[in-house]
Amino acid sequence: MYPRSSVDTYASTTASEGELLELDALDDAMDYEYNSIPPLPVYTRDIVEPNVRPSSPQEFAKLFPSLNRLSIRHDEYTPDGNMNLRIDTVVTGRRRTAIQLFHLRMYDLAKREFSLRRYCRDSGREVCNSKRKYVEPTEPKPTKKEDNARPTLQRSMSTALKTLSGGNKPGIRRTNSGGSFFSSKSSSCSSYEGDTEYSVDGTSSESLHSSRSSTKARQQKKEPTNTIKLEFSNYARVDIHRRGKSKNKRYEFEWWGHRYTWKRSIDKQLGLISFHLLRDGNTEAPVAHIVPETRSPSQVLADESAGGWVPPCFMWLADESVLDVVTDVADVIMATGLMALVDDCIKERWQTKKVHHIPVPLTHKTVDVVPRSPKSFIQQVFGRRNSKENHHNYSYYSKPSSPLRYANPISAY
16 A cells, blocks of 8 residues: 555646556566667656646536647656657636646557546546557478478387387387386386377477477567557457558558548658548548647757657647547547557657668678668768778788787897
8 A cells, every 4th residue: 555545646747656666567578579669768858838737527528529729748747758648738718728638658669558548647537548469470381301301310219119129029128227228217108008109318299399389489479560459448449550651651540431541741841740631532631630849959859858759749630520420530530640640759769770781792791781872872882991990891801911010129138
C-alpha cells in the first residue's frame, strides 16, 4: 500500500509511485530486437500550458467531436512525458484554459503497445489499445544437396544391434560389468522393447528431437509486419496498414464500408511532415488534418534536449458530416491519426539504415556504404584516402618498410 491515494493521482499532472514502478519493469522487458530503440531519458520540459485540466464527461460531449483545433504534445507534467501524448483543446473565456480530451500512453514503442483513453491519463475510460501484428517466420526451402545429404550417427544402438545379430537370430546378451562397453543405464534402456529408440550415450531420440525443436523455436522468433491492430472498447477492430516509401507513405484502414487513408506529405522548404485523411481516394475534400506546430529553432532544440521525439501538432476535423455520424467515426479518426503520427516518428528517428557491403576489386576486403545519395556514394568509394586511416586499411597496396629504417642506433663495445 502506498501512502498516496488514487484520488490524489486523478489529475494528469501527477504520477503515482505504482505507475513509475510499472514503467521501470516495462523498460526492462522492452524488446529492441526489431527496432534499435534505446531507453528514453527523463522528460524535463518546461511547462507550456500552465492551465490544463482533464475534461468531465459533460464537457467532453460538448467539445468532441467538433471542428475546433486540437493540440497534440508530450505531457510536460510527468517525468515520463515523452512516453505520453496529451490531446487538448483551448477554451477561451474569462481565463484561457486548456481542457484535456484524450491521453495516449505508450508502453512499448517497438511492439506499438499503446492505450488511448478519454479525459486524462488515470481515467478508466479506454477508447482503444493497439498492438503490432507479428507473423511466423517463413522456413527456407531445402536445397537438393540438403535433401540428398544423410546425417551421420543417426541410427540408434538398437537398430545397429539388430543389423549385427540378423533378423531372426536372438539378441546379444549384455553384461553389466565395469569393463563392458555399455553402462548399466544404457543396457537397461536398450533392453526395453518399445517405440522409443536410444542413442549410444543413452539419450532417447524423442528427447533429442524435442530439445532440437525447442532450440529451433527459440531461434525463430516472430517477424514484425507493417500492420497495427486496434481493438476498441465496443469490440470493434481496425487494422492500419503502412504502405509506400518515404515520398508516398500512407496509412490505410477501413471503417463501415469506406476506405480511409492518412496520406503523408512533406514540405520541402520547411521540412515539415503533415498528414491528411482521405476517404475513398477523394483528394479534393480531406476529412481531417494533422499539421505540425510552427516552432523556432530554439524551441526545437529545447524539445530535443528535453527528451521529446514527437513534434507538437495540431489536429482538426474538416468534414462536418463526421459530427452527426452515429458510427463513432470521430474516435476512429483520432486513434488512427495518432497511430500514424507516432509510427512515422518512430520510423524516422530509430529506423535502422541498410548497409551495403561492396567488395573492393583485386582484394579480399569490402567497403560498408550507407546509401544516402549517388554523389556521396561515389565520393565514398572513389574519393581520396586519408593518409592515417588508409595506411591501416589499405596496407595491401604499400610495401612494408624495413624494421631497421627507423630503429634507434645501438652502441657496440
